[in-house]
Amino acid sequence: MIYDPDAESVGESSKEPVPTEVSDAIRTLIRWSGDNPEREGLIETPERVARAWREYCRGYGDDPAYHLSRIFHEVGGYDDVVLLKDIPFQSHCEHHMAPIIGRAHIAYLPGDYVVGISKLARVLHAFAHRLQVQERLTSEVANCIWENLKPQGVAVVIEATHGCMTGRGVRTPNVIMKTSRMLGVFRDDEKSREEVLKLIGS
Numbered sequence: 001m002i003y004d005p006d007a008e009s010v011g012e013s014s015k016e017p018v019p020t021e022v023s024d025a026i027r028t029l030i031r032w033s034g035d036n037p038e039r040e041g042l043i044e045t046p047e048r049v050a051r052a053w054r055e056y057c058r059g060y061g062d063d064p065a066y067h068l069s070r071i072f073h074e075v076g077g078y079d080d081v082v083l084l085k086d087i088p089f090q091s092h093c094e095h096h097m098a099p100i101i102g103r104a105h106i107a108y109l110p111g112d113y114v115v116g117i118s119k120l121a122r123v124l125h126a127f128a129h130r131l132q133v134q135e136r137l138t139s140e141v142a143n144c145i146w147e148n149l150k151p152q153g154v155a156v157v158i159e160a161t162h163g164c165m166t167g168r169g170v171r172t173p174n175v176i177m178k179t180s181r182m183l184g185v186f187r188d189d190e191k192s193r194e195e196v197l198k199l200i201g202s
């Protein structure tokens with residue numbers, strides 16, 4: 001099978017017309033990188049890159065809180081931690097627009113409400129598909145769950161590698177950056193925090 005650079009993924013953005021100033025900007029960047037944007041292999045690249053960036057950054061059109069608007073009051077007596085572990089995600093750093101590739105672990109201790117588990121991943125992706133720094137991504141996910149789901153505690157742990165560290169600058173492959181944000185009982189109560197970190201495997 002030959003790799004098709006025009007293989008579609010998701011959304012209408014793939015068909016969206018690309019303004020000339022956007023493709024011109026990418027042609028300028030190609031020239032700046034040292035290549036010739038007019039050579040055959042690069043002729044259609046500016047439009048592909050433009051559409052790819054609409055996809056990488058589709059989180060700007062996605063309201064994270066919306067995913068937590070359908071919550072369930074009936075928890076069936078469940079009063080323990082809910083954990084979604086090892087959620088793969090991709091983001092881009094706001095300093096170099098380089099990929100951030102990692103995994104997130106999201107846990108909460110329900111108050112009166114629970115939410116469909118896939119919604120936690122949607123909240124993550126809505127924030128990740130923007131230009132980010134890992135610290136802010138971690139806080140934004142935790143705060144959004146805290147404010148909308150009103151749980152007793154939230155724990156978000158993110159582990160990721162940064163393209164701007166592995167591919168440029170200090171060039172340190174395989175370095176994993178880890179960030180965490182604890183709220184409610186996971187912040188205030190050491191025993192609860194230890195328990196949730198043990199569940200996460202951190």
Ligand SMILES: [Zn+2]
Nearest residue numbers: 093095096164
């Ligand atoms: Zn960076």
